[in-house]
Amino acid sequence: MRGALFTSVLLLVVSATAAAGVPSENPGPAVALYRQLRDLGLDPARVYHIHDAGLDRGEIHITLNSGTIAFSQSVEGRVTGAFFDGDGEILLVPPNPVERTSMALFLGTPILEERFSTAFFRFSDDTFERLQPSLRPAEETTEFLARWGPTFRELCVTDAFELLRFLTWQGGASDAAPGTFWHARLAGLHLGPFDVLFDTESAEQVSVGQNNYVNGAQIFDLWASFASRNARAAPSGERDATNELGRGSFRIAASRIRTHILPSRDLEAEAQLTLEATRSGARTLVFELSRYLKVSSVEAGDTPVEFIQNESLEGGDLARRGNDLVAVILPRPLRSREKLGLCFRYGGSVLSEAGSGLMYVGARGIWYPNVGPAMTDFDLEFRHPAGWTLVATGKRVSAETSGGEQVSRWVSERPIPLAGFNLGKYVEVRAKTGETAVEIFAARGVENSFPEAASNPMEVRPFRRNTLPNMSAPPAPTPSAEAQAVAQRSARALEFFSRRLGPFPFSSLAVTQMPGPLSQGWPGLVFLSSYAFLNAAERERLHLTRYEKLLFGELVQAHETAHQWWGDAVLWKGYRDVWLSEALANYCALLALEQEKPEAFRAVLEQYRQDLARKWHDGPPMQDAGPVTLGHRLTSSRLPEAYEVVVYGRGTWLLHMLREMFRDADPESADPDARFYQVLRGVRERFDGRTLSTQDFQKAFEDALPGSLRYEGKKSLAWFFDEWVNGTALPRFQLSGVKFSHRNGQPVVTGTLLQKDAPDTLVTSVPLYATMPGGKPVYLGRVFADGPETEFHLPAPAVARGLVIDPHQTVLTRP
Ligand SMILES: [Zn+2]
Secondary structure, eight states, X not given: OOOOOOOTHHHHSOOTTOOEEOOOSSOOHHHHHHHHHHSOOEEEEEEEXXXXXXXXXXXXXXXXXXXXXXXXXXXXXXEOEEEEEEEEEEEEOOSSHHHHHHHHHHHXXXXXXXXXXXXXXXXXXXXXXXXXXXXXEOSOOHHHHHHHHHHHHHHHHHHHHHHHHHHTOOOOTTSOOOXXXXXXXXXXXXXXXXXXXXXXXXXXXXXXXEEEEETTEEEEEXXXXXXXXXXXXXXXXXSOGXXXXXXXXXXXXXXXXXXXXXXXXXXXXXXXXXXXXXXXXXXXXXXXXETTEEEEEEEETTEEOEEEEEOOOTTSHHHHTTEEEEEEEOSSOOOTTOEEEEEEEEEEEOOEXXXXXXXXXXXXXXXXXXXXXXXXXXXXXXXEETTOEEEESSEXXXXXXXXXXXXXXXXXXXXXXXXXXXXEOEEEEEEEETTEEEEEEEESSOOTTTTSOOOOTTSBOSSOTTOOOOOSSOOOOOGGGGHHHHHHHHHHHHHHHHHHHOSOSSSEXXXXXXXXXXXXXXXXXEEEEGGGGOOHHHHHTTTOOHHHHHIIIIIHHXXXXXXXXXXXXXXXXXXXXXXXXXXXXXXXXXXXXXXXXXXXXXHHHHHHHHHHHOBOTTSOBGGGGOOGGGGGGGOOSSSTTHHHIXXXXXXXXXXXXXXXXXXXXXXXXXXXXXXXXXXXXXXXXHTTTSEEOHHHHHHHHHHTOOGGGOGGXXXXXXXXXXXXXXXXXXXXXXXXXXEEEEETTEEEXXXXXXXXXXXXXXXXXXXXXXXXXXXXXXXXXXXXXXXXXXXXXXXXOTTOOEEEEOTTXXXXXXX
């Protein structure tokens, strides 16, 4: 399951190479406006000396101490840009510990305090008018304009899309103006160029970061991103950050897509989208679409409307996933709750042929206009050459042959977050579990690139990349021969999850072989790596580690199957909640594994613990990348591979800790896991077809919190979510001064629990056991370790020999 869209700053960060793919002939008024905003120059009549000028936007405090500033030419009577050369400074203090820690990872200090020598500004507000009192006309302007004019013009490309959205906004009396878009690129004296953004239309209005490079690839380091003090109470902060592209102005209720697949790589499509406006005022609507697909027309009703297809900017999350932006500019603004039909026609070479009869869209981005994962009704029609089998999300309602082509229609049974398809020359195998049909589609061979790992950041990577060793002269595996075993594994996984998490959300599950080592769990449709279609002997020949054998042998398939519940039936709310989908899918897969192979279960958890403590080259350990709640921000130039280690590894451990705490609360129960599963099942039911946030998840566990887990008597898990979920600690625990004695005639053990390598604010529920003569350790109880030293006393058996901390390793600790 791919991750959520990133915050807007990543769409905006400068790349001078970003070019607009605007149709050249007869541009309409919106395209003409866009070009003006994009090809903007400095105005020779607006060059000034500036002295002691303050620019405050939310938590961003900029002072232009002295220097020269030139403003842009007007567009529709508005000044939207400026360039400054002189002495300036910025102060930015993130309002919470998570963002201060993130800042410190990149800067070494938790706050941003930096002098700069030049600044590029782009804004939708009255910055020009507000600066007037600090301006004195400059005498000599030619040199300044010659020196900085070209740089300004180049940087203007970056924000043109965003400014178009703000400038075309036409809010009515009841709707606030679109607010403020404000971007500064500062040339820091120590930090080099970095970007600061204030955008009231974003869920997190303030963000700051920097473009960097890792092995030649651009990567944007988001130093900090947060809801501004002033905007925090505003309703826009409440909306789903998964819909960041739509900016809370509309949602896509339904998509009807007719697709013609032409051998061997091309696709032509017509997508009819039904939009629903969620507020009034927006005229410019922005969608994402694969950069391999070009839009030829967009119609609203039957009327052609203007559109602009633009490259997304390098280094951003969107570009990493292979997507571009398409802006559609309506002739009039949307009214709240209005429904609008938009028809996109587009096409291009988006398919890859991997060999052995396997075709896929895969790494080439999203194949239909979209605003990120959001619950939508899909009605898909595909036309493709006979001889291939197509499998898509939804229920197949018709299939026929017409003019040498196969035509099939797939309708979603319920709103689903994404739609996808796979095409291949497959062998089909069927199985059934309860009412659910399982169909496996496997090819007779593996992709040409097998066994080399293709890296695709868009797809699920529940394992480390680049870990697959090369195989010398392998006998060719035959995945179709393994299809029956794959079907049985799927049926077993469905059975296990249905019993514990509630019914399978769809009527059938299709599993199709996907080239490469990566897998994805789409609604009712799993794209399963060729590596999971190997038999034990074939896998043996790959010389995989024990962990990798477990992954391809069982975990990946169970993980993608669990995404049917977590990710497909229940969607995450924003990028800070993506970890829930991944950790839940992964931990549920591990729970299935634990039933059959408890040792393997332990080995996987141990691997994750080791990975978190592992150093990245000479840099910091992986755990330092940040808490699970940073989502895709964990991929940074400091720790480029930390996303998987933290989201899957730490995320899985966090759920393991919760489960073990709940287990210990019911030690006498016939099924100590009953309470834990009851919470998961409740979450699954309550958030069915909706988005789930980390706060929602916390509340669900708090509602079921047993008395023994109430820290300081409160029915709250704030101590766990504030410090463990939103933290990065890998503590160590030790005992000191342990003494067995009697109190009021009862045997007790007293002592001090030491918590090391952890922030002073960390609270951990630690199970303590007594060692017994000639037997297994006996559970005594849990102690809340609060800070570095905690005194405790627990009842103990009179014959106890000693005390041990967490012998079953249920708490994530430093290896
Ligand atoms: Zn996943």
